[in-house]
Amino acid sequence: MRRAGAVAVGLVLTLLVATACAPATPAPVATSRPESAGVRELPIEQISTAPVGRLADGLAPPTSRWFSSLVFSADPQPVYPYPLAFGPRADGFTLQLPPVATTATTIAAPLTGGLPVGLGATQFSVTAYDPVSVTLQYADAGGPLADVTIAEGAAAVAVRAARETTLEVGAPFDSVTESVWSATVAGQEYGIRSPDSSAEGSTITVPAGGWAQLYAVPDGGSVTAWATALGDPVTGVTVAHSIEGDSARTRLAYDGAGATVLVPFAGHDACAPDNELGTFTTPYGDTTPCVAEALEWTVPAIEAASGYDLDGIDDARRAALVDQLDVDIRAVSPAPADTYFGGKSLARTAAMLSLAASLGEDELADLAADTLTDQLEPWLDPQACRAQAERCFVYDDRLHLVVGKPAAFGAEDGNDHHFHYGYFLTAAAALASHRPDMTEQLSPVMGALVADIAAGTADGEVPPLRVFDPYRGHSWAAGLAPFSDGNNQESSSEAVAAWNGMAQWAEVTGDATLADDATWLLSAEADAATRLWLEPDNLPAGYAQSIVSLSWSDKRDYATWFSAEPSAILGIQLLPLGPVSLAYLAGDPERIAVNVADAGGATAFDGPLGDSVAQYAALSGPEGRAAAETWAASVPADDLDDGSSLSGVLAWLAAVDLREN
Numbered sequence: 001m002r003r004a005g006a007v008a009v010g011l012v013l014t015l016l017v018a019t020a021c022a023p024a025t026p027a028p029v030a031t032s033r034p035e036s037a038g039v040r041e042l043p044i045e046q047i048s049t050a051p052v053g054r055l056a057d058g059l060a061p062p063t064s065r066w067f068s069s070l071v072f073s074a075d076p077q078p079v080y081p082y083p084l085a086f087g088p089r090a091d092g093f094t095l096q097l098p099p100v101a102t103t104a105t106t107i108a109a110p111l112t113g114g115l116p117v118g119l120g121a122t123q124f125s126v127t128a129y130d131p132v133s134v135t136l137q138y139a140d141a142g143g144p145l146a147d148v149t150i151a152e153g154a155a156a157v158a159v160r161a162a163r164e165t166t167l168e169v170g171a172p173f174d175s176v177t178e179s180v181w182s183a184t185v186a187g188q189e190y191g192i193r194s195p196d197s198s199a200e201g202s203t204i205t206v207p208a209g210g211w212a213q214l215y216a217v218p219d220g221g222s223v224t225a226w227a228t229a230l231g232d233p234v235t236g237v238t239v240a241h242s243i244e245g246d247s248a249r250t251r252l253a254y255d256g257a258g259a260t261v262l263v264p265f266a267g268h269d270a271c272a273p274d275n276e277l278g279t280f281t282t283p284y285g286d287t288t289p290c291v292a293e294a295l296e297w298t299v300p301a302i303e304a305a306s307g308y309d310l311d312g313i314d315d316a317r318r319a320a321l322v323d324q325l326d327v328d329i330r331a332v333s334p335a336p337a338d339t340y341f342g343g344k345s346l347a348r349t350a351a352m353l354s355l356a357a358s359l360g361e362d363e364l365a366d367l368a369a370d371t372l373t374d375q376l377e378p379w380l381d382p383q384a385c386r387a388q389a390e391r392c393f394v395y396d397d398r399l400h401l402v403v404g405k406p407a408a409f410g411a412e413d414g415n416d417h418h419f420h421y422g423y424f425l426t427a428a429a430a431l432a433s434h435r436p437d438m439t440e441q442l443s444p445v446m447g448a449l450v451a452d453i454a455a456g457t458a459d460g461e462v463p464p465l466r467v468f469d470p471y472r473g474h475s476w477a478a479g480l481a482p483f484s485d486g487n488n489q490e491s492s493s494e495a496v497a498a499w500n501g502m503a504q505w506a507e508v509t510g511d512a513t514l515a516d517d518a519t520w521l522l523s524a525e526a527d528a529a530t531r532l533w534l535e536p537d538n539l540p541a542g543y544a545q546s547i548v549s550l551s552w553s554d555k556r557d558y559a560t561w562f563s564a565e566p567s568a569i570l571g572i573q574l575l576p577l578g579p580v581s582l583a584y585l586a587g588d589p590e591r592i593a594v595n596v597a598d599a600g601g602a603t604a605f606d607g608p609l610g611d612s613v614a615q616y617a618a619l620s621g622p623e624g625r626a627a628a629e630t631w632a633a634s635v636p637a638d639d640l641d642d643g644s645s646l647s648g649v650l651a652w653l654a655a656v657d658l659r660e661n
Contacts (some may be wrong), residue, residue, distance in 0.1 A: 414479020486553020
C-alpha cells in the first residue's frame with residue numbers, strides 16, 4: 001500500500017434551504033443518482049480476498065470508514081468515535097477517554113485501557129451504519145442481547161437491550177442517583193446512566209427494551225451534570241449540506257436523542273458550548289461539549305477550477321509558456337496501466353489541454369485533446385475487462401467496489417480510490433469540455449467512478465459518501481483500516497483534487513445535484529487540508545513540526561508511508577498543484593515560508609517531491625517566488641513528479657506572480 005491511503009443505513013444526503021437569516025432545519029430529500037450510475041455496466045469480478053465478517057445481511061461492506069475494522073479485522077481493532085476510544089470484544093467492549101501523549105513527531109491518544117464492560121455476549125456484528133455512526137448487535141447462543149451504537153460527536157456509548165441484559169462493569173462503581181452510577185479508572189471518571197435498571201455488586205441489569213448510556217467525564221465536568229444533560233440514546237446521524245453564497249454548510253442531526261450532549265470536532269464552531277460539561281483534550285485540540293440536537297458549521301466555499309487566468313502575463317512570458325507547452329504535449333508518452341500512475345498521467349495531459357485552451361492556442365488544445373483521447377479511450381468501454389487485463393474497470397459485488405485493473409496500492413480493498421479516480425474525472429471533464437461530443441462515451445465509466453467514491457447508487461449497490469467523513473470534514477484513505485489507530489489519510493491535496501475533478505465533471509455534464517455535492521466536499525476537504533495538515537494552529541508543546549502529514553483517527557504524525565525526507569512529507573500535501581490549489585494553499589505567506597524552511601528551504605527543491613515544495617514556496621512572498629523562478633529555470637523535466645510538467649510549472653509561477661502583483 002502506497003499510503004493509508006451498502007447502503008449507509010439511515011443516511012440521506014440533503015440540501016439546506018438558504019434564508020436571509022439562520023438556515024432552516026432541512027427536510028431530507030433523496031439523492032438523484034441514477035439507479036446504477038454506470039456500475040452495472042461493468043463486468044462483475046471479485047478481486048479482494050479480504051474477509052467480510054461481522055456484517056449483517058443486506059449491508060454493503062463499509063470500506064473507507066472510521067469504523068471499517070469492525071467488519072474486516074480478524075481480531076477486532078479499536079475505533080475512535082471522537083472524542084472517545086472504543087475497544088470491541090466478542091463479549092462486550094472497553095470505553096476510554098484516552099490521554100494525549102506528544103513527541104516531536106506525533107500527537108497521539110490511542111486506546112490503552114479504560115472502563116471494561118461485559119455484556120455476556122459471544123459475538124457482535126454491524127447491523128446499521130452511516131458515515132458518522134455505527135450500530136453493533138451483540139448476541140449469544142440465545143440470539144440478540146443488545147444493540148450498541150457509537151457515533152463521532154455523540155458523547156456516550158448507547159446500549160439498548162433486546163432482552164434483559166447484564167452489564168458486567170470491570171471497575172468498582174458507586175451509585176450517584178437511582179439511575180446513575182460512577183466509576184473511576186486510572187484517574188478518569190466515567191458515568192453510567194440507565195433508567196429503570198438495577199445494580200448489584202459489579203453488575204447493572206438493564207430490562208428488555210431498556211437502555212444504558214456510558215460516558216467519560218472531561219475536565220471541568222461532573223457525572224451528574226452529564227446525566228442531566230444527556231437525552232435518549234442516539235440511533236443514527238442524518239447528514240445535510242448546502243452552499244450558501246461564500247459558505248459551505250454541514251449539518252449533522254443526531255437521530256433518536258432529542259437534545260443531548262454532543263461534542264464538536266476540534267476547530268468546528270458547531271454549537272454553543274456548555275462550560276458546565278467540561279472540556280475534552282484531544283490530539284486535534286480542545287473541544288467543549290454542548291447540548292443540542294445537531295452540530296452545524298460552515299467553511300469557506302471553494303469553486304472548482306480547471307484553468308488559470310493568464311490574461312495579464314507579458315508577451316515574453318507567454319511565448320516561453322506556449323513553446324514549453326508545445327514541447328510537453330508532443331512528448332507525452334503512453335499512460336501507465338494502473339489507476340494511480342495512469343490517472344496522474346491522464347490528469348497531466350488534461351492540464352496541458354486546459355492550459356492551451358486558456359491561452360487561446362487552439363491547435364495545441366486540439367493536439368492535447370487528441371493525445372488525451374488516445375490515453376483515455378482504453379478505459380472507456382465498460383466491458384473492456386472481459387477482453388483485457390489492464391486499463392479497465394470491474395465491479396466487485398462482494399466489497400461493492402469499482403476497481404481498476406491492475407489494482408494498485410491496495411485499491412482492490414478500497415485504498416485511495418478518491419485519489420485515483422479524481423485524476424480520471426479531471427481528465428474526463430477537460431476532454432468533455434473541449435469535445436462535448438465525447439461526453440456520452442465518457443459517461444458510463446465516469447459515472448461508475450463518481451458513484452464509487454461519493455455519490456453512491458439509488459439501488460444501494462454502492463454506498464454514498466464512501467470515503468468522506470462529514471463529522472471531521474475530510475476523507476479516509478484506507479479501505480479496510482486494519483490498524484489499532486483507526487483509519488488515516490496522508491495526501492490531503494489529492495483528496496482536494498478528487499472533489500475538484502468531480503465538480504468539473506458535474507459541470508460539463510450539467511448535473512446540478514452532483515455539482516452541489518462536489519462543491520461541498522471540495523470546500524470541506526480544502527478547509528481540513530489547511531486547518532489540520534498544512535496550517536494547524538492547535539499543536540501542543542513538544543510537537544516540533546509546523547505541519548502534520550498523516551492524520552489518523554487517534555493521532556497526528558509527521559511522517560509518510562513512503563519516505564522520511566522532509567521534502568516528501570511536505571510535498572505529499574501539495575501535489576497535484578493546479579488552479580484550485582491557489583484557492584486554498586495561498587493563505588498565509590509567513591506560514592508557508594515556515595513550512596518550506598522546516599522542509600529544508602531551497603535544498604528541499606531537489607529532494608523527493610521537491611518540485612511541489614518549490615512551487616509552494618512561490619506563495620511565501622517575493623523571496624520565495626524568486627527562489628522558485630531560479631529553480632524552474634534549470635530543473636530537468638525528468639526531475640518533476642510524474643503528474644507535473646514544465647509547462648505546468650511555468651503556468652503556476654505565472655499565475656502566482658499575477659496573483660501577488
